[in-house]
Amino acid sequence: MQRRKVTLKLYPNAAQAARLEAWTRLHCELYNAALEERIDAWHKARKSISYYEQQNALPQIKAARPEFVELGSHALQQTLRRLDLAFQSFFRRVKAGQTPGFPRFKAAKRFSGFTYPDPAGWKLMQHGGRGATLRIGSGDTALSVRARGLHRFGDQAKPNDITLTRRNDQWFVSVTLRVPESACARQRAADMRRGVDFGINDWATFDDGRTIDNPRWLREELPRLAALQRQRGRKKKGSLRFKRLGRRIARLHDRIGNLRRDFVHRETTKLVRQCAVLATEQLAPKTMSRSARGKGEAPGRRVRQKAGLNREILSAGFGMAHPMLAYKAEEAGTRLHLSHTRQIKPSQRCSACWELAPKTLAQRMHVCPHCGHVMQRDQNSALVVLIDAHNTQDTPGTGVAARPKPRPRQRGKSKSVTRETPTTTAQAV
Ligand SMILES: [Zn+2]
Structure with a gap:
């Protein structure tokens, strides 16, 4: 199996775009809150908070803020991991004697998007040459967005994870495909x-x-x-x-x-x-x-x-x-x-x-x-x-x-x- 990345353009209607925006804002809020927690804990108690401590707090957050539930737990974890990575590279560079910038709070407008790290919580349906549909979530609340873009790997390629990004008011989904060698x-x-x-x-x-x-x-x-x-x-x-x-x-x-x-x-x-x-x-x-x-x-x-x-x-x-x-x-x-x-x-x-x-x-x-x-x-x-x-x-x-x-x-x-x-x-x- 090989991994290949393809990017499809999404065509959400106005209501769908608003939902994607709202989800991005929630992910951004989570990111900033987790960053604040780490900073506070350090200032008040000289304690550093690990990724796992933050991950374990997610169920409580979802109980208090039900709007986070539909984002999917793995996607939320991935956003926390993103912050963890920012800290890791910060400390790595400090150790190497460089002067990196401290991980920053992000404005929702500048927050690029969010990731589903495994094939759960979403589905990508390719309609031959007529584009694709990306479905996120399940049941009545699922979000089905039209997508356009082709790849050359055919049906043998299995989507593994996706990242939704917004650039210049346009939405894209970047898909990692698992492709057999023969199809590559x-x-x-x-x-x-x-x-x-x-x-x-x-x-x-x-x-x-x-x-x-x-x-x-x-x-x-x-x-x-x-x-x-x-x-x-x-x-x-x-x-x-x-x-x-x-x-x-x-x-x-x-x-x-x-x-x-x-x-x-x-x-x-x-x-x-x-x-x-x-x-x-x-x-x-x-x-x-x-x-x-x-x-x-x-x-x-x-x-x-x-x-x-x-x-x-x-x-x-x-x-x-x-x-x-x-x-x-x-x-x-x-x-x-x-x-x-x-x-x-x-x-x-x-x-x-x-x-x-x-x-x-x-x-x-x-x-x-x-x-x-x-x-x-x-x-x-x-x-x-x-x-x-x-x-x-x-x-x-x-x-x-x-x-x-x-x-x-x-x-x-x-x-x-x-x-x-x-x-x-x-x-x-
Ligand atoms: Zn010569």
Whole structure:
């Protein structure tokens, strides 16, 4: 069994939305009350209260406040656990010598939602391609909300726990599915071997020179975002109009994020479907997007260009592509090879003679001073990582496993250079 997370959008009617709001407020109230109890006990008696003491007080709370009953005991426990986690990480960081903020009281408006930690107290009914219904509670008081969203795992996926969240006045349910391995597998359509360089001018460049353009929509949305932010800057802070614009800005941010995630999902899926071997380089978006302003006596050049570039790098979802490729490659049985950037230096190395040919970011062509090889810069990098993937097929080399931390099941096994899982193309279903 594997775990997969999917998010469905909920479409509550006005009465249902009001109930979800009310439940969120109650969860928030519980959270704040539990926090206050812990603070009081410490101030008055230097006593620290554990999660279990608070959990054991829940029946009394429900007796005194019957409106808590319909929230479900496990969901209430989960909210107390959330507070406990906040305290745990607070103390962990104090111990590590950091200065974390003390767990805070939360405003009901900002309280993000609540969780049902096991398959009890709710039911998710999928209606084929026509969406789903989420039913919470039982009997006459049950809440049945329409939901929309599809996943590719079919009937074999069993929902295990759900988290209801509210964002920008919209409700979502995030569902953890337990999926059999066979339903996770992706079919591969081809067995290509490709090196790919994720870049700035093009989102991706392949070793054969093919490219995938950066999405243009961002260029269209960003000026709109900037205009809204300017408009808000002219309003009085905290005023009605200020808040109204704030909501519009938040929604636009959301939209850009959604489009970007969608783009990266589509492209990474295509990549693993086509490739038996996919090579790219380890990426550190932070260093790539580091300010061009430079330090002190060594001011950077092309500051303005780099600022626009930063935005574009971040917009293209660099950070998103790698983790997506990692799990999708595993599902498709694609060997994903990540070249060690500092050892291999794919952008500086010549794909023909393997010598280093240093160049600046502005130089778009690779011209080798050693062998005279000429190639477009990104294509050369893609070819270098592909060659590196071939070289390190079975000798421990410079590649590293795609997933930063091995999952528990795989721990203890020898660390392989690249991640390879049995191919699934053969099992045509
Ligand atoms: Zn060369």
